[in-house]
Amino acid sequence: MSSRRTARQALIVCRKELKDSLRDRRxxxxxxxxxxxxxxxxxxxxxxxxxxxxxxxMVRVPIVGLNRAPTLVNWLNQxxxxxxxxxxxxxxxxxxEQRESVVVIVPEDFADRFRASRPAPLQLISDGSRNDAQPxxxxxxxxxxxxxxxxxxxxxxxxxxxxxxxxxxxxxxxxVSTEQQRAAQILTFIPMLIMVAGFIGGMQIATDSxxxxxxxxxxxxxxxxxxxxxxxxxxxxxxxxxxxxxxVCLTTVLCAQLMRLMRLEDxxxxxxxxxxxxxxxLLAVGPLCLFTAALQAAVATLARSFKEAQTYMGVLxxxxxxPGVISSLYPLGNSPWMYGIPMLGPFVLLTDVLGGRLxxxxxxxxxxxxxxxxxxxxxxxxxxxxxxxxxxxxx
Amino acid sequence: MIExxxxxxxxxxxxxxxxxxxVAKDGAITGLLGPNGAGKTxxxxxxxxxxxxxxxxxxxDDVDAVEAxxxxxxxxxxxxxxxxxxxxxxxxxxxxxxGALQGVDSGRLAQRTExxxxxxxxxxxxxxxxxxxxxxxxxxxxxxxxLVHDPQNILLDEPTNGLDVMSTRAVRTIVRRLxxxxxxxxxxxxxxxxxxALCDSIVVIASGRVVAHGTANELRHQxxxxxxxxxxxxxxxxxxxEQP
Numbered sequence: 001m002s003s004r005r006t007a008r009q010a011l012i013v014c015r016k017e018l019k020d021s022l023r024d025r026r027x028x029x030x031x032x033x034x035x036x037x038x039x040x041x042x043x044x045x046x047x048x049x050x051x052x053x054x055x056x057x058m059v060r061v062p063i064v065g066l067n068r069a070p071t072l073v074n075w076l077n078q079x080x081x082x083x084x085x086x087x088x089x090x091x092x093x094x095x096x097e098q099r100e101s102v103v104v105i106v107p108e109d110f111a112d113r114f115r116a117s118r119p120a121p122l123q124l125i126s127d128g129s130r131n132d133a134q135p136x137x138x139x140x141x142x143x144x145x146x147x148x149x150x151x152x153x154x155x156x157x158x159x160x161x162x163x164x165x166x167x168x169x170x171x172x173x174x175x176v177s178t179e180q181q182r183a184a185q186i187l188t189f190i191p192m193l194i195m196v197a198g199f200i201g202g203m204q205i206a207t208d209s210x211x212x213x214x215x216x217x218x219x220x221x222x223x224x225x226x227x228x229x230x231x232x233x234x235x236x237x238x239x240x241x242x243x244x245x246x247x248v249c250l251t252t253v254l255c256a257q258l259m260r261l262m263r264l265e266d267x268x269x270x271x272x273x274x275x276x277x278x279x280x281x282l283l284a285v286g287p288l289c290l291f292t293a294a295l296q297a298a299v300a301t302l303a304r305s306f307k308e309a310q311t312y313m314g315v316l317x318x319x320x321x322x323p324g325v326i327s328s329l330y331p332l333g334n335s336p337w338m339y340g341i342p343m344l345g346p347f348v349l350l351t352d353v354l355g356g357r358l359x360x361x362x363x364x365x366x367x368x369x370x371x372x373x374x375x376x377x378x379x380x381x382x383x384x385x386x387x388x389x390x391x392x393x394x395x
Numbered sequence: 396m397i398e399x400x401x402x403x404x405x406x407x408x409x410x411x412x413x414x415x416x417x418v419a420k421d422g423a424i425t426g427l428l429g430p431n432g433a434g435k436t437x438x439x440x441x442x443x444x445x446x447x448x449x450x451x452x453x454x455x456d457d458v459d460a461v462e463a464x465x466x467x468x469x470x471x472x473x474x475x476x477x478x479x480x481x482x483x484x485x486x487x488x489x490x491x492x493x494g495a496l497q498g499v500d501s502g503r504l505a506q507r508t509e510x511x512x513x514x515x516x517x518x519x520x521x522x523x524x525x526x527x528x529x530x531x532x533x534x535x536x537x538x539x540x541x542l543v544h545d546p547q548n549i550l551l552d553e554p555t556n557g558l559d560v561m562s563t564r565a566v567r568t569i570v571r572r573l574x575x576x577x578x579x580x581x582x583x584x585x586x587x588x589x590x591x592a593l594c595d596s597i598v599v600i601a602s603g604r605v606v607a608h609g610t611a612n613e614l615r616h617q618x619x620x621x622x623x624x625x626x627x628x629x630x631x632x633x634x635x636x637e638q639p
Contacts, residue, residue, distance in 0.1 A: 023483040218479030225496040226465035
């Protein structure tokens with residue numbers, strides 16, 4: 001049996017599996033839904049975050065006892081993006097009931113103590129459990145600190161002391177990551193989404209064409225054809241890989257569109273997925289799709305039914321999520337060894353690509369190489385399973 | 396021609412096939428008759444090379460099916476136990492898929508598909524998905540799929556099981572026709588009337604062994620029973636009256 005014939009038979013199987021799965025409307029919709037829900041949800045969340053950032057830039061400062069601190073109010077009003085308003089009567093209640101993010105209370109003895117150069121009390125009412133109020137609270141805190149610093153300088157000058165004397169440190173923050181890199185760190189979920197999309201995309205074919213075929217009893221007639229097992233397994237694997245890649249493309253395009261819509265620049269984030277990124281993204285994720293499809297097919301072949309295979313897939317899907325989850329808990333960095341691990345390599349590559357930093361070609365090769373070797377091993381295992389009478393005839 | 400010699404197959408502690416030997420000749424319908432669990436399906440599976448016998452040999456047209464299973468399979472058309480159709484593919488697509496895997500070139504395949512659609516009277520269902528097919532319609536598709544590459548040897552595992560009278564007749568007509576074309580047809584069944592009506596030669600199998608081999612008349616003669624059913628029961632050693 002020539003290898004050319006084997007290749008042709010693999011293509012025949014691949015074509016049939018793709019056609020068969022495209023007709024499974026229900027499964028198709030469920031894949032589409034699972035693939036799209038992630039980016040849409042994330043997009044929605046990011047949009048809310050950006051809105052809040054914009055709100056914080058234009059901060060409203062409710063002050064109880066406006067007339068007790070006219071200089072402070074004047075100063076605040078001169079700052080850009082700040083609007084001082086009369087504070088509510090019951091400040092604590094207003095904050096607790098989330099009517100206000102933050103309220104400043106000027107106590108009655110404020111003016112006296114201020115004039116006497118003693119620490120003048122100010123109360124800042126906020127709710128630490130409310131994440132959405134944090135930008136406003138931090139902004140007001142910062143404004144008050146700036147005001148305090150200016151008063152300090154003025155008082156020191158009046159007493160003939162250089163303000164520099166009370167600034168023993170001159171701290172200057174220098175951020176080394178590019179804006180896109182910082183954005184990619186925040187958006188670690190996008191590589192994860194793309195990887196999960198690859199997994200979900202290939203899952204249907206990988207399970208239906210192995211466990212499903214066993215369950216339907218169609219495996220036996222298929223094996224009666226004079227085709228080597230490797231041709232059948234390779235064909236099924238190719239079909240699953242193609243579906244995975246299609247799913248990756250879909251998610252990438254969707255994420256790119258969302259990025260454009262979300263106006264991330266408002267958050268100080270500049271992240272774009274442009275046409276120039278498509279090549280590197282596919283180079284990073286394509287080999288991963290080969291690997292996940294091979295893994296899914298191998299595991300699903302062990303299952304007696306489609307349902308059983310689905311349960312295994314539910315556990316297996318944690319694998320492409322793991323690098324994303326770990327990296328959000330503590331930064332992974334990018335050591336050379338990472339590229340040699342099938343799930344991790346593509347993740348690090350994706351993070352780099354989306355971070356606007358094109359990785360070295362050798363890292364692409366390392367990652368693709370290990371994914372390919374792992375895939376070949378898994379296909380060999382699946383082929384061996386397809387030879388086992390226990391697997392092909394046992395139900 | 397199909398030849399199986401002293402084939403044995405065990406599953407764990409159960410011996411499913413225990414030294415089966417027989418020859419199914421070209422231009423003849425050979426019936427493999429036996430009660431449920433006698434080892435018919437296992438025997439057939441060894442013949443169409445999805446199972447390897449633990450010992451013994453299987454030859455299809457002088458090709459060793461154990462040594463060269465794919466070469467043997469290219470000479471076989473098989474209707475396995477349970478049809479295993481793809482519910483989302485049409486009848487025609489089943490023929491396309493299996494024909495392509497068998498290596499039939501596309502021009503010949505299109506022609507052969509039309510022949511089989513006419514032969515099996517499937518014109519009305521040819522382009523419908525098999526998901527909603529009746530048992531009879533599914534049998535036709537599975538049979539057409541087995542014949543798509545024009546095989547010399549045809550193995551049918553209980554093809555008329557559960558079929559209505561009309562469909563059973565249609566299957567019988569086709570089986571006879573295949574025989575008249577000079578092909579070797581091996582047909583398994585647990586229904587003696589079916590086998591006696593159709594087969595030129597009958598192999599009776601029970602508990603994994605061949606207990607008798609001959610024409611219907613020879614079997615009657617051998618057992619001294621006028622009635623084939625009695626002969627079958629006697630051969631299959633199922634008659635409770637004979638048990639001590």
